[in-house]
Amino acid sequence: MKFKLPMSRFLSNLWKRKYYLEKRTRHQDIDDICCGGLSNGGFICPGIYFIGCRDRIVYIGQSIGIGGIAERSLESLARIYPNIEDKNLPWSIGLCPYVESGAPFFYEEGEDFNELESTAIRKFAPIFNTSIPSTLKSQGKEPMIMHIAQVFADEENYCTAFESENLKKQAIEAKNNPSPPWQQGNKRRRKWNPDTTQYE
Secondary structure (H helix, E strand, C coil), rough: CCCCCCCHHHHHHHHHCCCCHHHEEEEHHHHHHHHHCHHCCCCCCCCCCCCCCEEEEEEEEEECCHHHHHHHHHHHHHHHHEEEEECCCEEEEEECCCCCCCCCCCCCCCCHHHHHHHHHHHHHCCCCCCCCCCCCCCCCCCCCEEEEEEEEECCCCCCCCHHHHHHHHHHHHHHHCCCCCCCCCCCCCCCCCCCCEEEE
């Protein structure tokens, strides 16, 4: 079995290792999803996660491994954060945990995470999802966001990506987009401008 750091050490090491994150103060929500929260064990369960920047979902992923959606979502955040030029924008993470019976919410046993992730990617067409697990399964069951965590404590404004009006707006834009990012592969390596919602 592969050795894993405790979540508290993983979180501290990630923040120190990524100099661009170290310059920001992390929100208490981030400590909670790693070391508390869901039954006080943190969100170390499998599931789907959404990363929001300002008023848009910019990335959707899944985790089925050790460390779960708490660890995987932060690793993804650390990877895409440098691609946003304005480092003062508000960020948040939406979590859709797979929780076994006994919890107040859970996905069914044997849930198809590729279907959940693919459906969400098709619906919202996040700018950093340049591929999709399965186009055949991308119009199936949608994941349900059960918890939202703000990322940085030094933000004047909260990330509004998960507000219902912004979710609806992004879904409409994605539906009307003839060439969403997930169809374009890894060709685009330019910086993303959140004001124009375009690569430049």
